[in-house]
Structure formats: C-alpha cells, structure tokens
Amino acid sequence: xxxxxxxxxxxxxxxxxxxxxxxxxxxxxxxxxxxxxxxxxxxxxxxxxxxxxxxxxxxxxxxxxxxxxxxxxxxxxxxxxxxxxxxxxxxxxxxxxxxxxxxxxxxxxxxxxxxxxxxxxxxxxxxxxxxxxxxxxxxxxxxxxxxxxxxxxxxxxxxxxxxxxxxxxxxxxxxxxxxxxxxxxxxxxxxxxxxxxxxxxxxxxxxxxxxxxxxxxxxxxxxxxxxxxxxxxxxxxxxxxxxxxxxxxxxxxxxxxxxxxxxxxxxxxxxxxxxxxxxxxxxxxxxxxxxxxxxxxxxxxxxxxxxxxxxxxxxxxxxxxxxxxxxxxxxxxxxxxxxxxxxxxxxxxxxxxxxxxxxxxxxxxxxxxxxxxxxxxxxxxxxxxxxxxxxxxxxxxxxxxxxxxxxxxxxxxxxxxxxxxxxxxxxxxxxxxxxxxxxxxxxxxxxxxxxxxxxxxxxxxxxxxxxxxxxxxxxxxxxxxxxxxxxxxxxxxxxxxxxxxxxxxxxxxxxxxxxxxxxxxxxxxxxxxxxxxxxxxxxxxxxxxxxxxxxxxxxxxxxxxxxxxxxxxxxxxxxxxxxx
Numbered sequence: 001x002x003x004x005x006x007x008x009x010x011x012x013x014x015x016x017x018x019x020x021x022x023x024x025x026x027x028x029x030x031x032x033x034x035x036x037x038x039x040x041x042x043x044x045x046x047x048x049x050x051x052x053x054x055x056x057x058x059x060x061x062x063x064x065x066x067x068x069x070x071x072x073x074x075x076x077x078x079x080x081x082x083x084x085x086x087x088x089x090x091x092x093x094x095x096x097x098x099x100x101x102x103x104x105x106x107x108x109x110x111x112x113x114x115x116x117x118x119x120x121x122x123x124x125x126x127x128x129x130x131x132x133x134x135x136x137x138x139x140x141x142x143x144x145x146x147x148x149x150x151x152x153x154x155x156x157x158x159x160x161x162x163x164x165x166x167x168x169x170x171x172x173x174x175x176x177x178x179x180x181x182x183x184x185x186x187x188x189x190x191x192x193x194x195x196x197x198x199x200x201x202x203x204x205x206x207x208x209x210x211x212x213x214x215x216x217x218x219x220x221x222x223x224x225x226x227x228x229x230x231x232x233x234x235x236x237x238x239x240x241x242x243x244x245x246x247x248x249x250x251x252x253x254x255x256x257x258x259x260x261x262x263x264x265x266x267x268x269x270x271x272x273x274x275x276x277x278x279x280x281x282x283x284x285x286x287x288x289x290x291x292x293x294x295x296x297x298x299x300x301x302x303x304x305x306x307x308x309x310x311x312x313x314x315x316x317x318x319x320x321x322x323x324x325x326x327x328x329x330x331x332x333x334x335x336x337x338x339x340x341x342x343x344x345x346x347x348x349x350x351x352x353x354x355x356x357x358x359x360x361x362x363x364x365x366x367x368x369x370x371x372x373x374x375x376x377x378x379x380x381x382x383x384x385x386x387x388x389x390x391x392x393x394x395x396x397x398x399x400x401x402x403x404x405x406x407x408x409x410x411x412x413x414x415x416x417x418x419x420x421x422x423x424x425x426x427x428x429x430x431x432x433x434x435x436x437x438x439x440x441x442x443x444x445x446x447x448x449x450x451x452x453x454x455x456x457x458x459x460x461x462x463x464x465x466x467x468x469x470x471x472x473x474x475x476x477x478x479x480x481x482x483x484x485x486x487x488x489x490x491x492x493x494x495x496x497x498x499x500x501x502x503x504x505x506x507x508x509x510x511x512x513x514x515x516x517x518x519x520x521x522x523x524x525x526x527x528x529x530x531x532x533x534x535x536x537x538x539x540x541x542x543x544x545x546x547x548x549x550x551x552x553x554x555x556x557x558x559x560x561x562x563x564x565x566x567x568x569x570x571x572x573x574x575x576x577x578x579x580x
Contacts, residue, residue, distance in 0.1 A: 001234045004210040006182075008227035009193040011533065012202035013244060014180030018218040018231075019158035021151065021165070027144055032101040042095055046102040049142035054082055056138065060171065073313070074131075074167045081135050087113075103143050110136035130190060134166045154178065159222055161214045170195045180204075180222035182229050184211045194301060196224075198281035204229050255536035259290040263528075263539045267546045271521070273539055274329075274529040276507055280317055283324040286532040290539065293329035293390070295455065295529020296507040297321060299374070300335040314377035319384040322391060329390035331455065331505075331529075332378055333434065334371070334407075336360050336396040360397025365406050375414035382426025392430040394455055399437045404450050407431075434507075436460035441489040448500035455529070456493060458508025462486060481510045482557065482566035487523075491558055494524045505529055515574060517541040522554025541579065549577070 034042055061075035081087075087109065094105045110132060117129040140146075151160070151173030159180040160173075170192060181203035186192050196203040202224030214220070214231055221230040221241050230237055264270045274295030275286035286294065302317055303309045322330050337359065364371040375393070382391040395407050411431065418425040435441050436457035444454065458481060463469070465485050468478045480486075497504040505527035510516050512530030514537050520528070521542070528538060553573045560566040574580040 001237065002213055002231040004207060004213065004229045004231070006204045006208075006210070006227050006229070007187060007193075007206035008223075008225055009183075009186070009190075009205040010181070010196035010201055010203035011225040011531065012180075012200065013224070013241060014159055014202040014220075014222045015241060015245075016157050016159045016179045016220060018161045018182075018214050018216060018220050019154070020214065020216045021160050021162040021169075027146075029103050029107045029140070030101075031104040034095070034099040034101060036099070039096055039099070042102050043092065045143065046091065046095065046106075049102070049139050050082065050088075052142045053135075053138045054079060057082065063171065078131060078135060081131060082139075103140060106136060106139050106143070130164055130166065130186065130192070133164065151178070159220045161211050161220070163211060165192050167192060167195060170199070175199055175201070180220070180224065182211060182214065182220065182222060183207065184209060194279060198279050200285065254540065255289065258536065258539055258543065261539070261543070263292075263542045265521070265542055265545050265547050265550075267548070269521075269547050271525075271542055272505075272527040273535050273542075274331075274505070274527060275532040275535065276529050277321070277532075280320045280324070282532070283321055287324070289532040289535045291328075291532055291535055293331070294321065294325060295331050295505055295527060296394070297330060297332040298336065299332055300337050303335055303337060309374075311373050311377050314374060315380050318377060318381035318391075322381055322384050327390065329392065331392040331394050331432070332381075333394045333396050334361070334364055334374055334378075337363050361395050361403050361407060362397065364395075365403065365410075368410055372410055372414045372417065375411055376418050376421075376423070376425075379411075379414060379418050379425035379429060380423050382429050383424045391426060392432060392453065394432050394434060394453075396434045396457075397436060397460070398433040398447065399439045400443070401446050401450065404433060404447060408450065432502075434460075435493050435504075436464070436508075438465050438489060441493045444493045444496035445499065448496050448502055451502060453503050453505065454493060454497045455505040455507050455527075456490065458486075458490075458506060458510040461489065461508065465489060480563045480567075481513070481516060482560075482570060483563045484560055484566065487558055487560070487566065490520075490525075491523055491554075498524060503527060512538065514538060514541050515570065515580075518545055518550045518553055518573070518577075518579070519557055519570060521545060521547065522550035522552070523558075544577075544579070 057075055057079050061079070090109055091102075091105050094100055094109070095102060114129050114132050114136070117132060151169055154174040154177040157177050157179050159182060160178060161182045162184070164185040165181065165183055178201060181192075181196055181201055183192065183203065183205045184207045186205040190205070193203065193205055202222050204222055204224055204227050207229070210229075219232050221233050221237065223229070233241070262270050263273045272292050273290070274293040275282075275289070275291035276296040276298070277283065277286060277294055278298045278301045283294070299314075299318075302314060318332060358366070378391070378393055393411070395404065398404050398407075408431065415425060415427065430452035432451050432453035432455060433440065433447060434457045435444060435454050436459075438461070440447060441461070448454070462479050462481065466478055466483060468475045494504045503526040504524075506520065506525055507529040510520070511528040512534035517538055518541070530538065553570070556569050557566045560569060571580065
C-alpha cells in the first residue's frame, strides 16, 4: 500500500480501478530541413491542420454549451489562442525563413511559450499553461494524423490517473464511468478542477510526479476532500473507507428526511443555511442539499476560466443562477482577484507578498471601468424576472470605511450608466461586506453604518489574524478557529452588526464544521453558508440544540485564554450533549 498526497481539488470519496491516461504514445518530433520548393506545401499542411483543429474545437464548444453552460467559454478561449495572429505569424515566418518543418516549428514555439508560463510567479498564469499545451497537441495531432482514443469510450467504472487532463477531455469523457480523478498537474482554480467540482467528481491534483507510482488496474481510493490517494489499500483502509461510504449513504438517507425541514433549534429558533458556489453549474447541487439561498457566489471564477468576461457574459451567468434559485436569495461577491487568484490577462504582476497586496476590493477600485462592468451586470441581474430578486452584492477584503465608500460611489455611477443605456436594474439592491481582515472586525461598528449585512470569511480572517500561510505545512497547524483572538473578533463583529440592526452571516470553513455549530449559534450568528454537501449535517445539529445551552458554551469559550483551553471546553460540551 502506498499513500500519496496532493491538492484537495474536488470533494468526495471514490474507490475503483486505475485507468492510466498518459501521453506516452506521442511520436518523436524531429527537425527536418525543407527545400524552398517545399515551403508552399508545408504551409498548406499547416493551414489544413489549423482548420481541422479549429473545426474540432468548435464542435466541442457546441457540445459544451449543451452540457456545461458557461464553462463552454473555455473552448472559445482555446479558439482565440489557436487564432492568435502573433503566434501564427511567428510559425509561418519560421517555416519560410528557417526552412523548418511545421511539426518542429509548432513544437518549439509552443514549448518556449509553455516554459515561460510554467516559470511565471503568477499561479494562475502557470495554470493557463495547460491551455497552451492543449492547443499545441491538437495541432500536432492533426499534422501527424493521430486520432487519440477518447475517454468517451470508457465502458467500465474507473479512476483516471493522468499527468494532465484537458478540459475538452473532461467534457468528452463518459462521466457515468468516471468515479474519480488523480492528476499530476493543475491547481484548485485550473479548468480541470473547476469542471471536476461542477460534475461532482472527486479529484486530487497537483501530485507532481506521483502518478508514476500508479499502474493500470491498481486499486485506488481517492479522498478529494483531504487530497489523499491510496494505491492498493490494505484491509484496514478498505474497511475505513467502506465505513465512510456507508456513513455517507446513511447521511444521504437522513438528509432526505430533513432536507425540507427548517434549521430550527429544539426551543424554536430558526436559522438560515445557504450554499457557497463557484460556478453556475453548482446551483443544482445546492438545491438538492436543501440550501435556502446562495450565501457566497465567488464571481472571480468567471474571470479565471479564460472567458472574455464582458458585461453580457457576466449578466447571463448571474442571471442563470438567480433564475435557478427562484425566490431564494443570492449573494454575489464581486471579483476577489489577486493574491492566489491572479491572471496575466488582468495586468497582475509578481508581488513579494501577493496575499497582502493588490487583491480583492483594492484591485477592483484600481480598475474602476472594469469594476463598473461587473456592477452593471449585477444590477441588471437583480431584475432578471422584471422584479427585485433578493440579489445582494458583497465586497471582498474591505479594511476601512474609505474603500467601502469608494465602492458605493462606483455602484451609484453604475446605476446611472444602466439608466443611460436603457437597461432595467435593481435600484435598491442590498450591499454588504466580507469581514476577513482583522481591521474590518475591529471597526465593524463603523462599517455597519454603510452595510446592509456582514459575511465573515473565516479562512482569510484566520490567516491574517494569526499571521500564517494556510498552505505552508510547517505552520498551518496554527490555523485554529478556537484561538481566543478569532473568537473575540467574531463576537465583536456579530455584536456590532446586531447593534446596528443588520445580520451577520459566515461563509468560511467554520460555518460548515459541525463541531462549531453550537458555538456559533451561541455567539449570535444569523446565517451559515457552506459547501452544499455540508448543509444536512449542520441542519441536523441545529435541530438537536437548545439556544440557552449554546449561549452558555459560547460564554465559556469567549472567556477562554488559550486555543487548547477553548478546544477542551468545546469537546467536553459536545460529548456531554451526545454530539461527538
């Protein structure tokens, strides 16, 4: 048995036989000198390969529109890359002037570009290298007349193990038989990861070269929630994951029983449970798990997919979510780009401390016209059915009142532009902010004066408050939500909101942790927003609790002096209540 670790790219657990899908059948690419008499023939071969590759991409795009909605824009981006006039001119120039064969020129030019992208300090720029790789391989396949066996031909259940998996291959594969993905390359915001989450396929990515340890038909267990892959598991692990699967099945049965019941405590207090989503395709899953709205729609994934996020494209994406949710509320966060979610297309450059740099609301305010395009799309989406649709706008990474004031001024300008353009829009749309910077929590009383609601982003709040990199394995053990400083910042924020008469939601990982539900209720949290699959367990917990008992627990933890003490108080309480 071997255990390998990567990035938890798409949650869920899968078990099955490994199906190796590698690029080991690609022919050697040789540099072949041309005679001047052969140039026209070589250019014609190149032109035919380009037309065939473009026609293939157009067909995939058409299919993607039917199956994956907005994610089809990935393939429009690929068509744009294929048609890039600068690269095409470079290829033709090399063939004509260096007298080199088309295969070699394509390989050499695209490999140079690929290397440059992979060496970029910008993680999003690195992840877009997969798109360049797909374009070059598609052209080379046409030049070599290679018809690669597709994943659409799968006829038995498998877990795909690959160095990389292209977006087109995910869309083309027989998803009925794909139970999981194990991939060397890619990150959490790569197209492959986004599509895996959209199709509910457990996936572990970023394994470097660990896939080389897997053989065809090896037994695999994939834990996409923890980023673990077990190769040829022993009996103990088979039993462990079998029990987890049984528990999951049992949880699904229980979920069906309580799915449509209110998240109400035993003494009659009702709370709202919403879902976090990244792409419109996740709405169906949110509704299935009983979400009472969307508490966080991470709009930046529209910009990271390689799509041209113009106003109409954004408007259609937001409208799709709002229409699918019906009368249920939808909170859309404006683009939280920058930090670990940058892209070269939007003028991001290398920063020494990107998570402390040009990101979130800071980026948006520095690009007012770009920002107003999004605001106009959001305002218009607020009236997609000809009436106000409970749509709310949320600004990320606000650290002071000046930023909030500036964002609200641009929102008013966007309203005026909607009116000027003859577009119907939501005039009284609610606006709130993410509380994810300690400074925002400390002046939450001031920020509450200009906000309709708060939503606490505990992932960043932990990172910034305790000064840790959550992805650094040497220090991520310090990311403890029961740290006294975190507890005090949460309580300060909730109290400031209530004093001003507005609600506080939470959309970070803490909201979906069943061990923390009672504490958060006792602290006065109004709404919870989480990964949709976590909603049933949180609802089940709420229905077993009484408010006074939760308030007593919260009072004890608020008075705690250390993380260890708070953890002990919480664990003891949970055991006494039969919740552990």
